[in-house]
Amino acid sequence: MKHLFYSFFLIGSILILISPHKSYSQDDKSNGKSEFIEYQNKTIPLEIAEATKEALSYFPELEDVSIDFVYREKIKGAVMQAQPYLFSLFVNGKNNRKYKIKVTRQLEFAEGFYPIEDVPYDALVGWIGHELGHVMDYLNRSSANMMHFGAKYFLSDKKVVEAELTADGYAIGCGMGHQILANKNYILNNENFEDDYKDKIKNLYMSPDQILTLQKVLDEELTRQN
Numbered sequence: 001m002k003h004l005f006y007s008f009f010l011i012g013s014i015l016i017l018i019s020p021h022k023s024y025s026q027d028d029k030s031n032g033k034s035e036f037i038e039y040q041n042k043t044i045p046l047e048i049a050e051a052t053k054e055a056l057s058y059f060p061e062l063e064d065v066s067i068d069f070v071y072r073e074k075i076k077g078a079v080m081q082a083q084p085y086l087f088s089l090f091v092n093g094k095n096n097r098k099y100k101i102k103v104t105r106q107l108e109f110a111e112g113f114y115p116i117e118d119v120p121y122d123a124l125v126g127w128i129g130h131e132l133g134h135v136m137d138y139l140n141r142s143s144a145n146m147m148h149f150g151a152k153y154f155l156s157d158k159k160v161v162e163a164e165l166t167a168d169g170y171a172i173g174c175g176m177g178h179q180i181l182a183n184k185n186y187i188l189n190n191e192n193f194e195d196d197y198k199d200k201i202k203n204l205y206m207s208p209d210q211i212l213t214l215q216k217v218l219d220e221e222l223t224r225q226n
């Protein structure tokens with residue numbers, strides 16, 4: 001019984017994690033019709049296609065992995081968010097699991113709405129790279145582990161720190177240190193982001209100093225190997 005309750009709790013948590021938000025409809029008047037491109041088993045909105053392809057070029061392991069990049073009007077506490085599709089956790093084996101990366105269509109700045117594609121290029125590529133780092137992390141988890149992970153992510157700051165450091169670590173390890181740094185600096189030095197969000201980035205994510213240190217260690221390691 002206790003086990004059953006626990007299972008329901010986990011599934012409930014993952015449902016919250018994966019629950020659909022209202023997306024921009026195809027003919028949303030303020031944005032025009034969203035167009036997507038198909039690329040290496042990915043669906044990518046046209047506006048961020050170039051930045052997304054660039055980020056993907058650092059992750060050859062993700063070449064065949066199915067990922068939909070989908071616009072959302074708003075994502076709670078985040079600008080982008082990588083998740084497995086819930087059905088895919090149950091139906092597909094680990095190797096065929098399907099993922100989506102939710103992307104806020106427009107940032108809500110004091111002076112008005114700011115389309116995601118207007119974020120400085122390197123910072124945008126870094127943002128997408130961070131989310132691809134999450135997908136790399138998910139690839140190594142079983143479906144059961146993914147559900148525990150989903151539940152724990154919401155219950156413990158420690159798990160969030162672990163997951164976020166892992167995502168940045170993958171991206172930096174794949175050679176995206178420069179873009180990950182550009183992204184952190186863009187967020188932390190931007191008056192338009194709320195203090196709550198900046199504090200979250202400061203407290204739970206890799207700091208610019210840590211990124212530089214990790215990048216340096218990796219560079220030294222590469223030089224040593226060559």
Ligand SMILES: [Zn+2]
Pocket residue numbers: 130131134163164167
């Ligand atoms: Zn993240």
